[in-house]
Amino acid sequence: MNTFLDAKKTIAKFVGGGKCYDNENVALRVNEVHERLMDIADWSYTTKQIRFYVNNNSIAMPYNVERVINVDIDGVPSMVHNRAYEFLEGGVGDINTNGRYTGKDLVDLGEGWPTFYEMPDYLPLLVYSTSSGEGSITVKGHDDTGLEVSEEIPIQQFSGAVDGHIVGTPITSTKSFRDITYVKKPTTTGYVTLMSYDSETPEIYFLSKYAPNEQYPGYKRYRVAGACIDNSGNDTAYNNILCQCKMKHVNMIDDDEVLIIQNLAAIKQMAIAIREEEANRFDNAARYEAKAIQLLDRQLGNVQAKQTIVQVKPAHGFKNSFIM
Numbered sequence: 001m002n003t004f005l006d007a008k009k010t011i012a013k014f015v016g017g018g019k020c021y022d023n024e025n026v027a028l029r030v031n032e033v034h035e036r037l038m039d040i041a042d043w044s045y046t047t048k049q050i051r052f053y054v055n056n057n058s059i060a061m062p063y064n065v066e067r068v069i070n071v072d073i074d075g076v077p078s079m080v081h082n083r084a085y086e087f088l089e090g091g092v093g094d095i096n097t098n099g100r101y102t103g104k105d106l107v108d109l110g111e112g113w114p115t116f117y118e119m120p121d122y123l124p125l126l127v128y129s130t131s132s133g134e135g136s137i138t139v140k141g142h143d144d145t146g147l148e149v150s151e152e153i154p155i156q157q158f159s160g161a162v163d164g165h166i167v168g169t170p171i172t173s174t175k176s177f178r179d180i181t182y183v184k185k186p187t188t189t190g191y192v193t194l195m196s197y198d199s200e201t202p203e204i205y206f207l208s209k210y211a212p213n214e215q216y217p218g219y220k221r222y223r224v225a226g227a228c229i230d231n232s233g234n235d236t237a238y239n240n241i242l243c244q245c246k247m248k249h250v251n252m253i254d255d256d257e258v259l260i261i262q263n264l265a266a267i268k269q270m271a272i273a274i275r276e277e278e279a280n281r282f283d284n285a286a287r288y289e290a291k292a293i294q295l296l297d298r299q300l301g302n303v304q305a306k307q308t309i310v311q312v313k314p315a316h317g318f319k320n321s322f323i324m
Contacts, residue, residue: 002262004030005255010264011271027252033270035249037261042069042246043296044303045262052241054224059106059241060116061220063211066248068222071106073241079105081225104239109221114183115194115208116219123196124172125153126204131190132157139194140182143175151175155192163193170204172197180207188212213253266295 005021007030012021015029038046047069052059061068071078085107086094122144127137134155143149151173159167177196185192192210197203210217224239247260261267273288 001258002264003255003259004252004257006264007034007259007267008255010268014268014271014275016275029271029274030267031249031251032274033267034252034259034261036274037266037270037292037296038247038249040293041296043261043263044299046247046260048245048247050243050245052239052243054239054241056117057224057239058109058117059222059224060113060208061222061245063214063217063219064248064250065220066246067108067220068106068243068245070244071241072243073104073106073224073239075240076104080222081105081107083108083110105225106222106241107225109223111220112218113221114217114219115180117205117207119177119179119196119207120205121196121198122176122178123198123205124174124176125151125207126170126172126195126197127153127155127192128158128166128195129155129188129190129192130158130161130163131188132161134188134190134192135186137186137192137194138182138184139173139177139180141177141180144178146178148181149175149177155188163191166204169199170197172199183208183210183217185210185215185217187215213250261296263296263299266292266299269295 004027008021008026011029011033012019012023012026015023015026019026037043050062050065068080071080119141125139134157136152136154138150138152140148140150153173154171156171159165183194188210189212191212193206194208194210196205196207198205208217224241249260252259259267269288269292273285273292276282276285276288
């Protein structure tokens with residue numbers, strides 16, 4: 001598999017008047033090229049299957065996932081509805097309140113959510129990591145009256161450096177939060193876990209876990225339309241959700257990071273296109289970009305199965321798949 005280092009060596013001479021592959025501008029250009037190519041279409045290696053087990057009707061995509069393309073819920077091919085779905089005239093309306101929706105599909109809740117899950121109540125926060133000396137994170141949100149609150153919360157170390165192991169009464173934020181709208185986190189050695197704490201219960205609620213290089217987290221969320229079915233009479237039912245996902249560009253730092261766009265020729269063509277664009281030679285830039293897209297299209301055609309599957313889901317509820 002091609003790496004960040006391979007891409008830097010491939011395009012170094014097309015950055016400015018030519019640079020050494022370890023020049024900072026070359027790394028920046030590789031990330032720019034990679035992001036632009038990923039935004040154009042769903043190419044080879046840019047989609048993956050991810051399985052979720054969900055018992056609260058909410059899914060947050062990992063930080064490196066752009067969106068869900070297709071979904072299967074509890075073994076049944078289902079739909080992914082956009083954000084306008086609940087506002088269609090004559091449609092199902094607000095799925096959360098009116099009880100008119102009996103299916104199990106995904107509804108897009110938008111991007112930029114700073115945590116995996118909502119606050120369960122008006123509670124203080126606590127932040128932990130398995131590593132020590134990780135600094136602090138800044139959290140913004142609202143209090144119980146709707147006023148904005150902000151606090152810098154120190155990152156504590158889990159007892160014995162064991163993930164989830166907290167001994168004694170946790171040290172929490174001085175302020176309580178009704179919701180969270182913003183999180184700023186430093187680059188850390190280990191993963192950082194954000195939680196809320198109810199001292200009366202006492203219970204700790206998991207809110208999010210941040211990767212070491214995440215600094216301003218923002219996630220794509222979906223809601224499962226239709227409740228989890230629990231035939232056992234308890235609250236442990238889960239939806240088994242298999243998603244085909246489009247991956248998202250995340251800036252690469254280490255030389256051994258694997259590229260999602262596994263086509264060095266296309267990366268080279270797009271690097272030249274950006275160079276021409278910066279020189280205001282837009283016709284040349286368009287030709288090089290078109291060549292990059294052509295190379296990626298050819299690669300996609302080589303790896304795809306030679307069939308087209310069209311799924312039809314009429315209003316009456318039956319589903320058929322036609323292979324052409």
